[in-house]
Each structure stands twice: as C-alpha cells, then as structure tokens.
Amino acid sequence: MTQDTASPTPTPTPTPPPTLAPAGALWDVHQPVGRRSLLLAAVGALLGLGIAGYGLFTAQGTRTASIPAEDAALVNAIPVLRADLIAQVTALYSVPYAQTTRSQRQKVLDDMVREELYVQRGVEMGLSNDDIDVRQALVQATEGQIAQDAATAKPAEDELRGWYTAHRAKYASEGLMTLHEWRVPAGADPQRAVAALRSGTAPDALGLKTTGRVDDGEEFYFAAQEHLGTRVFAVARGLADGAISNPIPSPDGVHIVQMIRNTRPVATPYPEARDQVLRDFLADKIARLQEGNKRFLKKRADIKIAADLQ
C-alpha cells in the first residue's frame, strides 16, 4: 500500500492584485494603508509649516503680519507705541484719553506717522551725518541709553556704604563761619593792633575799619571764600572761635581776621546722605560705563588719523 506520507503541501494563495483599500480601512489602525501614511505626513508637514509661519511672522522684529497689540501703527515695520499715542493725545487735548474723539486720536496718530516717516527719510538721506542738531541729539540719546542701562539695577547696600566710606568728605556738611575782617589804618602798627585785639580792646578804639566783605553774619565756607579770597579764607578757616589772626598783607593794606564762630564741616551720617550717595554712585557708574563704551567703540572702529595730527 502506498501511502502518501507527504503532508499535504498548502496551496500557495495567489497574491491578490493590488487594489484600493476599502473606504473604512483608512480609519482602521490595524490595517496598513499607504494613503493614511501619506495623509498623516501631509498633516504633519502642514502643521510644521503653520508653526514655522506663525513664528516667522509674529516674532519680535518681524512684525509684518499684523499690528502687535502694544502698537498703534507700524511704519515700515517700525512701531508707533500706543502708550506714546495716549501720552501725546492726553497732553495735546488735556482730557483723559477716553474722552478724546476718534478724529483727535487719528490726528495725533497721523502726526506721529508723519514724524516717523520723516525720521526714516532723514536717516535715508544721511542727516545723521550732516545735521548738527541730529548729531548732537544722537550723541545725547546714546549717552542716555547707557545711563538707562546703568540705572535699572539698584546697587546693593554694601556697595553704597562702601562708596560713602570712600567719599565721606563729600558728604560732610558745609562749614560755617561768622567773622570780622578789619583793615589796619595806614601808619598804624599791625602787630600792635593784633596784640590789642587779642587783649580785648575794641576795634573802634584801635581805629580799625571793617572791609565790609563779611558783614552779613554767618556764612557758608564757600561764600566766605568767595568774599575773602583764597588767601584770607585759608587763614580764617584755621582760626578757632574768638581767635584773632596775625596781620595779613593784602594789596589794599593789612587785614586782620577776627573769628567769632567757626563751625567746621561735619560728616553727614550715612542714613541721612543715602539718597545723595545713591545719586553719586550711579553718576560714577554711568561715567565709567560711558568711558568703557567709548573705548569699545574706538577699538572696533577703523580710525585713521592724519600723520601730522597723531
């Protein structure tokens, strides 16, 4: 008996001719459908393009798609701020912004747009190089920009105290003095006049006349220096209360200073000088930043100086 021992070979299933997947197969994730892959890829590409486009047209500096909320207008992509419009409208019409009319706002905006156009045209024409006022304004504005940058960070308390300590004399009160300045009559002996004054003799009895320069009572040091001149003031400054100076030869004769009260400058405590310390600290910081900025600009610039001026 012959037995067919060979296992029955499966009849190869003929591959069905490629046909379009049935309509429902597109949504059945268990069935591979080429169209679905293409569709998903297309959706992904569109989404990517959308995000890229949104980023491109709305990023800071590429304001081309629409007017950003903070702006009232864009002039060649340069913004005109709403806040500036509001400030100008209220300043011009002296009423709250809400009470201004549409035409008033439009008029101001029109003026601002005109200004922006002229500024842009001016830059095109090179007025920043030619016009002396524009040049000065640009220099000041650039300096101001540095000042703004320097001032937006408040210095630490330690820094302010350190500054105060290093410049304590600057925060001293102005010295005060009340004094007389006598002129010795011609022919009189100045040394004897001084000795007599020191012993308590009245100036009238010695024939001394006031110079009239410091007869207004108590004066600040700077005012006394202005009135007495540097030389006599230097002598006066060193006198204690009630002291009489030695004779001081001057172009108009010999002078004697009689000090009534000399109040020397007193250091102002830090808490009282704090506002001034902050002001001076920032002014110094700004000056240093401007100096640094000048060095940087010089360094990166191509400056050629004529041989005879070097």
Place this chain on the structure above:
Amino acid sequence: MKPPRTFARAATRRRLLWIIPLFVLIAAVVTHGVRDRAIAAQVLRADPEAILGDPMLRDAAIAAGHPVYAQHCASCHGAAGKGDRTLGVPHLTDNEHLYREGTVAQIEDIARYGIRAGNKHGWNLAVMPAYASKNPDAAEPLPPQTPAQIETLARFIHAFTAGVTDPAAQQRGRDAYNKAGCWDCHGRDLGGDGAIGAPALTDDIWLYGGSIADIRRSISRGRAGMSPAFARKLTPAELRNVAVYVASLAPIQSDRK
C-alpha cells in the same frame, strides 16, 4: 499571527482611553494659552484707565504685573509699595502723586522712560537746587542762600504743618521764599506743580521727611530722585501690567483721569 479580532478591539479601546483625555488636555492647554494671549492683547489695546474697571483685564494684568514689580520695583519701593524716605522713593499705596495724578498711563510712562533717567521721553525737568552750595543748580544760575535765609525758609515751610507761632517770622519766610525764587517751581501758593514734580509744601506729605532738619537738608543739599527707565528691559506687556499693578495699590479715586 494575527490577534483575534476581539483582542484587537479591546486594545484599541484601551488606547482610546489614553488618547482622548490626552487630546482633551492638549486642547484645554492650547485654548487656555490662546485665551491668555487674547486677554494680554486686550490689556495692551484697552484704554489704560479702563483696565482697573474691567474685572477680567484687571485680574489678568495684576497677576502678570505683580512678579514684574517684585523683580524690578520692590528693591526700592518695597514689597508692599511703602517707599523709602531715605532715598526719596515714594509711597505707592496712598493717593499722593508727585508726578501728576498717578493714572495707569502716567505710571506706565514713568516705568518706560523713567524720571531723570537719561531718557528724553522721561521726566527730566525739576531738580531741587542745593542752596548751601556755590552753584545750587547745574542747569540754571541761581544764587546760593545764606545759613540764615535757609533757616528762615525751613521754618516757614515747617510752620504749615507744625503751626504758625510767630507771624512776623512767617512773613519773613514768605519774603525769603519769594526772593529766592522758590515760587518758580513750587508756586506762589506753595501748592507745587505736578507737571515738573515740584511737591506741594503746605500739606503733611513728605517725600524726604517733614521734620525741620529734613526740610533744612532738602534746601541745603538739594534733591534729585531718580526712577530708572525700563523701556529696553521690559516688554510693552510687562510695562502695562506693572503699571496696572502699581495703580491698583492706591485707593480708588473717583476723579482719577
């Protein structure tokens, strides 16, 4: 081997259980973000003085403005906006405004362009001259005052809050006030001028303190407080939000412009 049909359906259902909430979450986040952006844009487009009256805009601006204030303003004005007299930093929670009326737009302008901060848009006008110095004011030739004149002026101004005890001295003070040109900024009636930041001298509100020593020092050494310009540091939205936040610190004024 192909999974049985029922098993595949169950797996799909399980996946959907994750996918649907995920999509809902994403949609919610996107919607929330879009809504926030829309409100932020509305805050910027709105009349600044109308924001505090609109609960939705007010809440959004204050919530966004508070962190900006904490980061950039609180170091001088204090976390609670109470100011600092030693630096002449104003109190923000009262209704007194050295520079005009304290509207949102004005506060925003100050935040953007500063006060004496080097920005030409900013408030750079008035400086209290230092009358106990050779050149009291760098911008204008003003005569210095004598110690006696400064004392007379200090007592004259102090008397408005402390009470007049010597009418003759008060008259001398008024003469000195007129002669020294103080009226040029502070006005003939000593009512000040908000447009240039010159304070009223007859009320009991003091930027640097109202004791006679404080007044004497203000006249002698001068004052020139500064508020930085944040135009290049903060975005327009941050500036608007912080202005709304600061305005919200003051009590509501019915006549606020």
